[in-house]
Amino acid sequence: MPRPIEAIVHTAALAHNLQRARCAAPDARVWAVVKANAYGHGIERTYDGFRRADGFALLEPGEACRVRQLGWTGPILLLEGAFDAQDLAACVRLQLWHVVHRPEQIAWIAALDTRQTQHVFLKLDSGMSRLGFGPRAYRAAYARLRALPQVASITHMTHFADADRDHGTDRQWALFRETVAGLPGGHCLCNSAATLRQGRELLAPGEWVRVGISNYGSSPDYPVHDAAHWQLQPAMSLRAGLMAVRQVRAGTAVGYGSTFRAERDLRVGTVACGYADGYPRHAGTGTPILVDGVRTRTLGRVSMDMLAVDLDPVPQAGVGSEATLWGASSQGTVLPIDEVAQAAGTVGYELMCALAQRVPTRVER
Ligand SMILES: *Cc1c(COP(=O)(O)O)cnc(C)c1O
Numbered sequence: 001m002p003r004p005i006e007a008i009v010h011t012a013a014l015a016h017n018l019q020r021a022r023c024a025a026p027d028a029r030v031w032a033v034v035k036a037n038a039y040g041h042g043i044e045r046t047y048d049g050f051r052r053a054d055g056f057a058l059l060e061p062g063e064a065c066r067v068r069q070l071g072w073t074g075p076i077l078l079l080e081g082a083f084d085a086q087d088l089a090a091c092v093r094l095q096l097w098h099v100v101h102r103p104e105q106i107a108w109i110a111a112l113d114t115r116q117t118q119h120v121f122l123k124l125d126s127g128m129s130r131l132g133f134g135p136r137a138y139r140a141a142y143a144r145l146r147a148l149p150q151v152a153s154i155t156h157m158t159h160f161a162d163a164d165r166d167h168g169t170d171r172q173w174a175l176f177r178e179t180v181a182g183l184p185g186g187h188c189l190c191n192s193a194a195t196l197r198q199g200r201e202l203l204a205p206g207e208w209v210r211v212g213i214s215n216y217g218s219s220p221d222y223p224v225h226d227a228a229h230w231q232l233q234p235a236m237s238l239r240a241g242l243m244a245v246r247q248v249r250a251g252t253a254v255g256y257g258s259t260f261r262a263e264r265d266l267r268v269g270t271v272a273c274g275y276a277d278g279y280p281r282h283a284g285t286g287t288p289i290l291v292d293g294v295r296t297r298t299l300g301r302v303s304m305d306m307l308a309v310d311l312d313p314v315p316q317a318g319v320g321s322e323a324t325l326w327g328a329s330s331q332g333t334v335l336p337i338d339e340v341a342q343a344a345g346t347v348g349y350e351l352m353c354a355l356a357q358r359v360p361t362r363v364e365r
Pocket of ligand 1: 033035079189190192193210211212213214219220
């Protein structure tokens, strides 16, 4: 028998979450962001759920190739553009749209010998100091691109650093507007947080939004709002079986380092999931977990292949019972990934992206 652990990717949840973004930004066109292997869910496993997206946004031609192999003939955007001139050849071959954030990328386009013209997203660094032309260089970059016969269209793009808090986009949004004023071309500004929180105020019809995390059912502005607030459903559930159960006396240590000692007599379950499966080792005693759909807590340190759980709230649980590490239990109870992430001092993004290869994953339609 294989180890009793599995991840489930919920197609209906992906489609539902995508629809939530559409409701928040009704006239926008939506890029489903599937970088990092669809945030750990698997590009192939999420494709069905994202069929109604307007395009797929990702980082590398290799990922784009996988989306094309699934039969997608619509737009695909390389979010960081070409990493070298060879990537541009792949853009031509796979008909990819691509970001331009530094001068070399313009030179590579100018050197392209092709009749197939390019859809380019020109990126402004409006304050995050990560990628893009500064406001002074931006209009010159635009003019250079505009003059190239290889360029079919230019969309103005920037990325928000603080879209998860009130007024977090104000300064960047103002600088963006000022910089692109009068230049023809569409806009592409919002990530999940900006789309859900400000879709209606920030967007003009036909603009593109880049939606990642909320599509996967994690709240983009947790803990200000949780996934339930945004009516998002978990797209990934991580479930494992109870491998052993024991009664321990008050004072007994549980797990490596003996960091946890039972406060009272306790029933303790051993779950077949550890940090080598992608469960965060930094999730300490008290991290929420479901057993047979009932909420309880983890105990002690997470091992490589196992972790311990308090069975007091679930007296009927025994070997073979189901533990839900995050997502939905078989009973339908939900444990938001954001709560587990918070207990481990991280974000839902990191947990889903870190789901280990060794966890068998199936798609539930
Ligand atoms: C990853 C990424 C996104 C998606 O961000 P979420 O917070 O997951 O919605 C949007 N834009 C760019 C440029 C990205 O790299």
